[in-house]
Amino acid sequence: MNSELIHAALEKVGNINTLINVVSRRVRQLSLGGGGVTRPMVADTANLGMADIALREIIEEKIGWDMPEAEEWSQPVKRKRSRTKSTKTPRPASAIQAVAA
Numbered sequence: 890m891n892s893e894l895i896h897a898a899l900e901k902v903g904n905i906n907t908l909i910n911v912v913s914r915r916v917r918q919l920s921l922g923g924g925g926v927t928r929p930m931v932a933d934t935a936n937l938g939m940a941d942i943a944l945r946e947i948i949e950e951k952i953g954w955d956m957p958e959a960e961e962w963s964q965p966v967k968r969k970r971s972r973t974k975s976t977k978t979p980r981p982a983s984a985i986q987a988v989a990a
Contacts (some may be wrong), residue, residue, distance in 0.1 A: 897948045912947070915939075
């Protein structure tokens, strides 16, 4: 990958993690072959790899992405535990004596 393309695409996207996800998804689409979405949307792709093609598409704003709205998470409500009698079976008296000896 060309580092100049990476820096230029990063200026468009703003977040390196988002850039990585967009490029990897587009590379998968390009590698499938066929028609429609899997064709490069930029000219002069003769000596470019698929990642460079995806970066050029981002730079030239041929593809876009949507960032979901940030949701506010809340802590789950803690439930009170009900206190019940222990379900353990008592040990026989001989076992208790053997441990104490």
